[in-house]
Amino acid sequence: MLKKSWEDRFQKLRHRVKMYRYLYFLLIPVILWYVIFAYMPIFGLSMAFLDYRYSAGILGSPFVGLKNFRTLFADPYFVQAFINTFIIALMRIVMVFPSSILLALLLNEVRCRLVRSVVQTVTYLPHFFSWVSMAGVLRLVLAEDSGLMNLLLGFLGMKSVSFLNSEGCFRWILIFSDIYKEIGWNSIVYVAALAGLSPVLYESAMLDGANRKQLAWHVTLPGLAPVISIMFILYVGGVFSQGFDQVYNLYNPLVYRTGDIIDTYIVRMFKLNFNISVSSASSFIKSSICMIFLLVSNFIVKRMGQESIY
Amino acid sequence: MKRKMTVSNVIIVAFLLLMTALMLIPFWQIIVISLSDSRDYLLDPTHLTLHRPDFSIFQSIFTSGGILRGLLVSGGVVVMGWALSMVLTVSGGYALAHKKLPGRRFFLTMIIISMYFNGGVITMYVLLRKLGLLDTIFALFVPTACNTFHLLLVKNYMTALPAELEEAASIDGCNYIQTLIRVIIPVCKPVLLTVSMFYVVNYWNDYFSAMMYLEDQKLYPLALILRNVIISRTMTVSSLAGTGGNSPTEQYAMALIIVSMLPVIVMYPLIQKHFTAGIMMGAVKE
Numbered sequence: 001m002l003k004k005s006w007e008d009r010f011q012k013l014r015h016r017v018k019m020y021r022y023l024y025f026l027l028i029p030v031i032l033w034y035v036i037f038a039y040m041p042i043f044g045l046s047m048a049f050l051d052y053r054y055s056a057g058i059l060g061s062p063f064v065g066l067k068n069f070r071t072l073f074a075d076p077y078f079v080q081a082f083i084n085t086f087i088i089a090l091m092r093i094v095m096v097f098p099s100s101i102l103l104a105l106l107l108n109e110v111r112c113r114l115v116r117s118v119v120q121t122v123t124y125l126p127h128f129f130s131w132v133s134m135a136g137v138l139r140l141v142l143a144e145d146s147g148l149m150n151l152l153l154g155f156l157g158m159k160s161v162s163f164l165n166s167e168g169c170f171r172w173i174l175i176f177s178d179i180y181k182e183i184g185w186n187s188i189v190y191v192a193a194l195a196g197l198s199p200v201l202y203e204s205a206m207l208d209g210a211n212r213k214q215l216a217w218h219v220t221l222p223g224l225a226p227v228i229s230i231m232f233i234l235y236v237g238g239v240f241s242q243g244f245d246q247v248y249n250l251y252n253p254l255v256y257r258t259g260d261i262i263d264t265y266i267v268r269m270f271k272l273n274f275n276i277s278v279s280s281a282s283s284f285i286k287s288s289i290c291m292i293f294l295l296v297s298n299f300i301v302k303r304m305g306q307e308s309i310y
Numbered sequence: 311m312k313r314k315m316t317v318s319n320v321i322i323v324a325f326l327l328l329m330t331a332l333m334l335i336p337f338w339q340i341i342v343i344s345l346s347d348s349r350d351y352l353l354d355p356t357h358l359t360l361h362r363p364d365f366s367i368f369q370s371i372f373t374s375g376g377i378l379r380g381l382l383v384s385g386g387v388v389v390m391g392w393a394l395s396m397v398l399t400v401s402g403g404y405a406l407a408h409k410k411l412p413g414r415r416f417f418l419t420m421i422i423i424s425m426y427f428n429g430g431v432i433t434m435y436v437l438l439r440k441l442g443l444l445d446t447i448f449a450l451f452v453p454t455a456c457n458t459f460h461l462l463l464v465k466n467y468m469t470a471l472p473a474e475l476e477e478a479a480s481i482d483g484c485n486y487i488q489t490l491i492r493v494i495i496p497v498c499k500p501v502l503l504t505v506s507m508f509y510v511v512n513y514w515n516d517y518f519s520a521m522m523y524l525e526d527q528k529l530y531p532l533a534l535i536l537r538n539v540i541i542s543r544t545m546t547v548s549s550l551a552g553t554g555g556n557s558p559t560e561q562y563a564m565a566l567i568i569v570s571m572l573p574v575i576v577m578y579p580l581i582q583k584h585f586t587a588g589i590m591m592g593a594v595k596e
Contacts, residue, residue, distance in 0.1 A: 016412050020408065020486075023408060025487070026405045026486070027402060027405040029402070030399075030402030030421075030456060033398055034420060038429075039424070040433075041429020041434050041437055042429045044433030047432075054439070106322050110319070110326065112323065119330050129571055130533060132537045136564070136567045137336045151355065188585060266432065270431070270432055279432040280432050286430065287429075
C-alpha cells in the first residue's frame with residue numbers, strides 16, 4: 001500500500017516535471033550562472049584555510065588551519081578596519097536608515113503635487129550616480145582652500161577645515177554623503193506604503209478627535225511598521241557589504257585610522273601584496289558577519305511580532 | 311486647528327524645497343566649472359554664476375582617443391551586459407514565478423542565500439583566472455550579470471499577474487517559452503524597464519571590475535578613467551591611464567563627471583514614472 005502511494009507520488013512528480021519541462025529549460029542558464037559565479041566563489045572561500053598556490057589549486061594546496069586568521073588579527077590595520085566596519089555600520093543603521101522614513105513622512109504631509117514631484121525627482125537622482133562621480137562632487141564641495149563648505153565657514157568667521165583629511169570628520173562625511181545620495185531612493189518604498197494606507201483609518205481617528213501628532217503616532221507609524229521591519233532586516237543584513245565604493249573613493253592614508261573598513265582593507269592588501277589566502281580569510285570573516293547580522297535582525301524583528309523575511 | 315495645520319504644512323514644504331535646492335547646488339557648481347575658461351575659474355572661487363560658457367573642454371574630451379575608447383568600451387559592456395542580464399533575469403524570474411514548479415523552493419533559497427553570503431572579490435579573481443576571463447571584456451559584465459534583487463523583483467511582478475493570462479495563452483496553443491515572449495514580457499513592461507535601467511546604470515558606473523580584473527589599459531571603461539582622473543587630483547599616483555601623463559585640471563575632471571552622468575540623466579525621466587509601480591509590484595510578498 002505504502003509502496004504504491006510512493007510510486008503514485010513519483011508518477012505525479014514525473015508528470016509535473018514533464019509538464020514544466022520548458023520552464024526548466026528557461027531555468028538552466030540562471031542556475032548555471034549562480035553555480036559558477038555565486039557558489040564557486042563561496043566554495044573558493046575555503047582558500048582562507050589553505051596556503052593557496054595557483055599551481056596547486058584549491059584541492060592541492062596545503063591546509064594551514066587558522067594561520068591566515070592569526071596573521072590577519074596580528075595586523076593592527078586589519079583590527080582597526082574591523083572595528084571601523086562595526087562603528088560605521090552602526091552609525092548608518094542609526095542615522096541613514098531612519099532618514100528616508102522621515103523624508104517619506106514629510107512628503108506625505110505635502111498636498112501640492114508639484115512640490116512632491118520636484119522633491120522626489122531631485123532626491124532620487126543621486127542614487128544613479130556612481131560613487132566615483134559623487135566623490136568628485138564631494139572633493140569639490142569639501143576642498144580645503146576653495147570648497148563651498150569652507151567658504152561658508154569663512155563667511156561665518158570660522159577657520160577652514162580640511163574635511164577629507166580629518167580623522168574626526170571622515171565618518172560623518174560618510175554618513176551625510178550616504179544620506180545625500182540615498183535618502184530619496186530609500187524613501188520610495190515608504191512613500192508607496194503610505195499612499196496605500198486606508199484613508200478610512202484617518203477619518204475615523206479624526207472623528208475621535210485625534211490631533212495631527214496622534215494621527216502620525218497611532219495611525220501612520222503602525223501602518224508603516226511591517227514595511228519598516230522588512231526594510232530594517234534587509235538593511236542590517238546588507239549594511240556590512242555596502243560602503244566599499246563610498247569609502248574607497250573618498251578616503252586617503254590620512255584617514256585610514258577612522259575610515260578604513262574590511263572591504264577596502266581587502267582590496268588594498270590584495271593590490272599591495274597579492275596574498276590570496278590572507279585576503280580570503282578577511283572575506284570569509286566579512287561574509288560571516290553579514291550572515292550573522294541578517295539572522296539576528298530577522299530574529300529580533302520576529303520576536304517583536306513584526307513580519308520577518310524567513 | 312485648521313490654521314495650525316497650514317502653518318506646519320508651510321514649514322514642511324519650505325524645509326523640503328530648501329533641502330532640494332541645497333542638494334542641487336554641487337551639481338550646478340560642476341556645470342559652471344566645466345564651462346568656465348581658466349580666467350573665470352580663478353576669478354570666481356564660488357563657481358556659482360555662469361559667466362561665458364566655454365565648451366572647449368568638452369571638445370577636447372570628445373576628441374581625445376583615450377576617452378573615446380573608454381566610451382566605446384563602456385557602451386559595449388552596457389549593451390552586452392544588459393542583453394545577458396535580461397536573458398538571465400527574465401527567464402529565471404518567469405520560471406520561478408510558477409508556484410507549482412517542483413524544486414522551486416530549493417532554487418529560490420539557493421538564489422537568496424547568495425545575496426547575503428558571497429565569496430568576495432578575491433575568490434572571484436581566482437575563479438576568473440581559472441576560467442581565463444581575466445583581462446578580457448567579459449570580466450566586466452559576466453560576473454555581475456545576474457542581480458538577485460532584480461531577479462526577485464521580476465519574479466514577484468510576474469507572480470502577481472492574473473493566472474488567466476497564461477491559461478488563455480496555453481489554450482491558444484503556446485508553450486511556456488512562447489507565452490513568455492508573446493504575452494508575459496509585453497505586460498511586464500514597467501518592471502522590465504525599471505530593471506533594465508538598474509542594470510544599465512550598474513554597468514555604466516562600474517569601475518571596480520575593470521580595476522580588479524584588467525591589466526590592459528586599452529580595455530579601461532570610462533568609469534575607471536574618471537576615477538583615475540579624480541584620484542590623481544588629490545594624490546600622486548604613478549601610473550594613470552587616460553590622463554595623458556600630467557595632472558588634469560579641475561575643469562577637465564568636472565567635465566568628465568558630466569559626461570559620465572549624461573546617459574543616466576537622459577534615461578532618468580523616461581524610466582522615472584515606472585519606478586514606483588515596478589518596485590512596489592515587485593516587492594509584494596508571496
